[in-house]
Amino acid sequence: MLMLDRRTTTKWQHRREARDARLAAGSRLARGKIVEARDATRLMEAVIRPGDRICLEGDNQKQADLLCSALLAVQPAKVNNLHMVQSGVVLPEHLDLFDRGVAKKLDYAYSGPQSARIAHMLFGGKIELGAVHTYLELFARYFVDLTPQVALIAAVSSDREGNLYTGPNTEDTPTVVEATAFKDGVVIAQVNEIVDQVPRVDIPADRVHFIVKADRPFFVEPLFTRDPAAITEGQILTAMLAIKGIYAPYGVQRLNHGIGFSTAAIELLLPTFGEKLGLKGKIASHFALNPHPALIPAIESGWVQQIHSFGSEVGMDDYIRARSDIFFTGPDGALRSNRAFCQTAGLYACDMFIGSTLQIDLQGNSSTITTSRIAGFGGAPNMGSDARGRRHPSTPWLKAGAEADPDSPSSLRRGRKLVVQIGETFGDKNVPLFVEKLEALELAEKLNLELAPIMIYGDDVTHIVTEEGVANLLLCRSAGEREQAIRGVAGYTEVGRRRDRNMVERLRQRGVILRPEDLGVNPLDADRNMLAAHSIKDLVRWSGGLYAPPSKFRNW
Amino acid sequence: MTAPLKHTVPSERARTTSFNEASARTRVELLLDAGSFVEFIGPEKREVSPHLKIFDLPEQFDDGLVVGGGRLDGSPVFIAAQEGRFMGGAFGEVHGAKLTGLLRAAREIESVPVLILLDTGGVRLQEANAGELAIAEIMRAVMEARMAGVKVIGLIGGRSGCYGGGGLISGCCSALAVSEPGRIAVSGPEVIETNRGVEEFDSRDRALVWRTMGGKNRRLQGAADVFTDDTVQGFRDAALELLSLVGAFGLDRLKAEQARLADRLQNFGTCADAIDLWAAQGIAQAEQVPDLSADQFISLANTIGRTSREAR
Amino acid sequence: MEDLSFQHTARERAGGTKPIAIVGVVASGNLEVLVERVLPGTECQLEIKTAAVGFGEVWKAVIGDFVERYSPGGLRFSINDGGARPDTVSLRLAQAVRLIGEGGQ
Numbered sequence: 001m002l003m004l005d006r007r008t009t010t011k012w013q014h015r016r017e018a019r020d021a022r023l024a025a026g027s028r029l030a031r032g033k034i035v036e037a038r039d040a041t042r043l044m045e046a047v048i049r050p051g052d053r054i055c056l057e058g059d060n061q062k063q064a065d066l067l068c069s070a071l072l073a074v075q076p077a078k079v080n081n082l083h084m085v086q087s088g089v090v091l092p093e094h095l096d097l098f099d100r101g102v103a104k105k106l107d108y109a110y111s112g113p114q115s116a117r118i119a120h121m122l123f124g125g126k127i128e129l130g131a132v133h134t135y136l137e138l139f140a141r142y143f144v145d146l147t148p149q150v151a152l153i154a155a156v157s158s159d160r161e162g163n164l165y166t167g168p169n170t171e172d173t174p175t176v177v178e179a180t181a182f183k184d185g186v187v188i189a190q191v192n193e194i195v196d197q198v199p200r201v202d203i204p205a206d207r208v209h210f211i212v213k214a215d216r217p218f219f220v221e222p223l224f225t226r227d228p229a230a231i232t233e234g235q236i237l238t239a240m241l242a243i244k245g246i247y248a249p250y251g252v253q254r255l256n257h258g259i260g261f262s263t264a265a266i267e268l269l270l271p272t273f274g275e276k277l278g279l280k281g282k283i284a285s286h287f288a289l290n291p292h293p294a295l296i297p298a299i300e301s302g303w304v305q306q307i308h309s310f311g312s313e314v315g316m317d318d319y320i321r322a323r324s325d326i327f328f329t330g331p332d333g334a335l336r337s338n339r340a341f342c343q344t345a346g347l348y349a350c351d352m353f354i355g356s357t358l359q360i361d362l363q364g365n366s367s368t369i370t371t372s373r374i375a376g377f378g379g380a381p382n383m384g385s386d387a388r389g390r391r392h393p394s395t396p397w398l399k400a401g402a403e404a405d406p407d408s409p410s411s412l413r414r415g416r417k418l419v420v421q422i423g424e425t426f427g428d429k430n431v432p433l434f435v436e437k438l439e440a441l442e443l444a445e446k447l448n449l450e451l452a453p454i455m456i457y458g459d460d461v462t463h464i465v466t467e468e469g470v471a472n473l474l475l476c477r478s479a480g481e482r483e484q485a486i487r488g489v490a491g492y493t494e495v496g497r498r499r500d501r502n503m504v505e506r507l508r509q510r511g512v513i514l515r516p517e518d519l520g521v522n523p524l525d526a527d528r529n530m531l532a533a534h535s536i537k538d539l540v541r542w543s544g545g546l547y548a549p550p551s552k553f554r555n556w
Numbered sequence: 557m558t559a560p561l562k563h564t565v566p567s568e569r570a571r572t573t574s575f576n577e578a579s580a581r582t583r584v585e586l587l588l589d590a591g592s593f594v595e596f597i598g599p600e601k602r603e604v605s606p607h608l609k610i611f612d613l614p615e616q617f618d619d620g621l622v623v624g625g626g627r628l629d630g631s632p633v634f635i636a637a638q639e640g641r642f643m644g645g646a647f648g649e650v651h652g653a654k655l656t657g658l659l660r661a662a663r664e665i666e667s668v669p670v671l672i673l674l675d676t677g678g679v680r681l682q683e684a685n686a687g688e689l690a691i692a693e694i695m696r697a698v699m700e701a702r703m704a705g706v707k708v709i710g711l712i713g714g715r716s717g718c719y720g721g722g723g724l725i726s727g728c729c730s731a732l733a734v735s736e737p738g739r740i741a742v743s744g745p746e747v748i749e750t751n752r753g754v755e756e757f758d759s760r761d762r763a764l765v766w767r768t769m770g771g772k773n774r775r776l777q778g779a780a781d782v783f784t785d786d787t788v789q790g791f792r793d794a795a796l797e798l799l800s801l802v803g804a805f806g807l808d809r810l811k812a813e814q815a816r817l818a819d820r821l822q823n824f825g826t827c828a829d830a831i832d833l834w835a836a837q838g839i840a841q842a843e844q845v846p847d848l849s850a851d852q853f854i855s856l857a858n859t860i861g862r863t864s865r866e867a868r
Numbered sequence: 869m870e871d872l873s874f875q876h877t878a879r880e881r882a883g884g885t886k887p888i889a890i891v892g893v894v895a896s897g898n899l900e901v902l903v904e905r906v907l908p909g910t911e912c913q914l915e916i917k918t919a920a921v922g923f924g925e926v927w928k929a930v931i932g933d934f935v936e937r938y939s940p941g942g943l944r945f946s947i948n949d950g951g952a953r954p955d956t957v958s959l960r961l962a963q964a965v966r967l968i969g970e971g972g973q
Contacts, residue, residue, distance in 0.1 A: 551760070
């Protein structure tokens with residue numbers, strides 16, 4: 001009979017034992033789960049090992065800033081060469097970690113506010129880049145090959161057991177905690193306050209190991225507020241063309257708006273221009289969308305059935321509480337957001353994405369990257385891509401599919417998600433939107449990347465809308481047609497001026513390009529009077545005083 | 557297929573047009589009786605700034621000020637409107653001379669009031685001395701016109717506010733109308749912060765900026781006489797109201813104004829914030845004043861009473 | 869600043885009777901267009917002072933299309949430009965033609 005030799009028995013609980021050792025080390029600094037803010041750095045040194053994979057929130061909006069500062073203050077001899085996996089590189093301190101040698105490797109999704117510095121540090125070799133992802137993609141990898149050993153998260157409040165309330169800005173937290181807590185990781189939360197009872201339980205206590213009370217509420221950036229006063233006639237014109245040329249004919253009910261002034265203009269034109277066209281109830285009723293203040297007039301006018309949100313938006317809490325028919329709210333009445341699910345909604349449950357970008361090339365590939373700024377992808381590629389795993393039909397999806405491929409038998413013909421790029425032909429500082437070669441390609445060469453960082457690929461784009469008209473790429477039958485369709489709406493940019501006039505005219509005859517007059521829109525009518533709200537104050541009025549804009553938007 | 561530009565009745569347009577957003581020309585067009593405006597020294601005269609070329613800066617044909625005459629509810633008025641988006645509405649040599657000339661004409665004619673739509677950051681830095689001189693000349697011209705019996709009404713509600721020399725000019729007017737987005741001051745928020753520190757005045761705290769310099773506080777302090785909603789029609793009505801209320805001007809009135817200002821300083825000089833001032837005036841829940849609608853605010857302001865009817 | 873000048877012959881005289889009209893404001897990204905009905909026949913002239921230097925070819929293209937589309941014969945356009953985009957220029961030119969073509973004094 002074989003005797004089991006203990007020395008050769010394989011142990012299968014390494015990670016759990018390692019986690020328990022970390023918890024024991026951290027517990028020496030804690031009373032129950034609670035650690036004083038002044039001990040936060042020592043907690044990091046106790047719990048984190050060199051080379052660990054750390055998920056620091058780092059969300060699109062909220063930032064675990066106290067825990068980040070605490071991590072920054074560790075002795076690099078004790079904690080170094082960390083692999084940071086985080087959605088957003090937002091605070092300067094996120095990059096200071098690399099400067100100090102605390103962190104070495106990075107996988108992330110979005111770096112808007114740090115886009116210049118991160119580019120600089122990547123070129124300088126200060127950061128070893130894993131990859132730039134979309135949010136959903138990064139979340140997915142948290143469960144496969146980028147599982148964090150330690151998660152540093154931000155919550156609004158906690159009870160003494162560690163039940164967390166993440167409130168309106170729940171964002172990425174449930175996803176981060178799920179991946180970390182259930183794979184033998186350690187979860188440390190900073191909270192604004194410790195209470196006897198949390199308003200609702202967003203994260204159950206048994207997933208949370210340590211709690212640190214911050215002396216300041218965690219940092220949240222207002223990202224989705226667009227001042228109606230800044231919307232230009234050009235943006236209003238593109239919005240009118242989008243509504244009449246795409247929303248209406250395809251009957252788009254379920255959609256996501258990328259953030260920008262053109263989409264803000266669309267939101268503000270629904271109750272006026274959209275109403276005049278008799279479109280209420282026929283378009284724009286179900287959204288995967290952050291709580292855009294610019295959508296308030298449309299909501300108040302009865303356009304919107306339901307919105308699911310990735311995060312919240314500063315100043316919108318009371319409005320959302322009062323509109324629980326529209327938004328997702330918890331038993332406490334406040335918004336419950338969830339980035340992972342909203343991203344999934346945008347991918348599979350929406351029939352259209354419409355958003356803006358910085359550069360579009362002749363195939364329709366688009367990018368927000370320039371050689372001096374790397375902003376990452378955020379979530380746009382999930383919205384702005386055809387979801388080939390989709391199986392349920394809808395009218396717009398089938399119509400787009402038929403336009404793309406009229407010859408296949410219909411029962412074998414998948415639909416297409418409408419992916420619309422909207423913008424004026426010249427952007428900020430009169431930089432052209434349309435280019436022969438994307439700067440993203442140059443960047444890829446410089447950084448030796450396998451893939452150029454493309455936000456939305458040309459073969460996913462279905463329409464491009466500029467002040468010159470609407471180009472329907474679904475109806476293009478060759479790369480040459482596609483190129484001329486793009487040149488045909490590229491206005492007076494060099495790309496536009498180099499168009500083949502005859503071919504563009506033929507494309508117009510076929511309806512591949514629609515000019516404003518083809519849609520019955522006179523550019524001279526694109527007037528700011530068409531907006532349902534002209535100012536932030538108007539939005540406050542529309543909301544019945546419930547919307548409380550942050551200071552930087554006030555002029556009263 | 558071109559829709560006619562004015563397919564709504566002019567007064568309907570005036571009611572729905574934001575004064576704050578409108579250009580100087582649109583404000584003039586919609587504030588006066590329809591079609592009554594005649595421009596003096598119009599853009600076709602090309603009286604441009606003689607200084608901007610030196611700085612390689614673009615000129616505007618009217619140098620940022622529209623002047624002329626028209627009718628308000630049938631009666632003749634002179635009008636001057638600053639274009640706040642051209643060089644921040646700032647006073648330059650030609651800009652200033654047009655206003656001075658208009659005021660001197662009014663002084664000679666004696667019977668026609670002047671409406672000044674102030675929308676300015678003050679003196680144009682590129683024209684420094686000429687601009688400063690212009691401010692002084694305008695202030696003198698305002699006072700001379702008033703002494704000749706002319707009512708000079710200031711209307712303030714543009715995006716540039718009424719700052720610097722414009723603020724000084726406004727203090728010389730017979731009466732002022734202001735809207736919520738309008739601001740009246742001399743030094744701007746950033747200048748105060750730079751010179752006095754952020755604890756004294758945080759220029760990025762926009763609620764503070766408006767609480768201090770904005771239309772509502774100016775009305776409650778008695779720095780402005782009438783508060784209006786941000787529409788051109790609102791300013792038209794305010795102008796008419798002020799024209800009917802403004803009395804004769806002379807040394808007695810100046811003395812009364814001096815006394816009024818001395819009293820105001822005595823009563824409110826120690827208030828650290830406008831909210832304290834409003835509370836001292838007996839306004840309940842003073843911190844909610846910025847959130848009041850125009851109608852609610854006007855009712856409230858009327859209960860406080862006009863603080864300057866006998867003065868100015 | 870750069871000065872540009874263009875002469876064109878339009879298909880026909882511009883409509884309306886008003887002698888002058890003006891649209892726009894000189895500011896960053898914006899322009900003013902003063903239009904005067906002072907030229908004989910179908911002649912058309914555009915004088916531009918622009919803060920954005922080196923865009924002569926773009927102006928030429930924009931103006932060519934404008935003349936072709938709106939036929940502004942008899943009109944002289946004087947422009948002060950603060951660096952506006954081409955589509956804003958097109959818009960202002962169209963607004964100017966519309967304004968001078970309206971009924972009125």
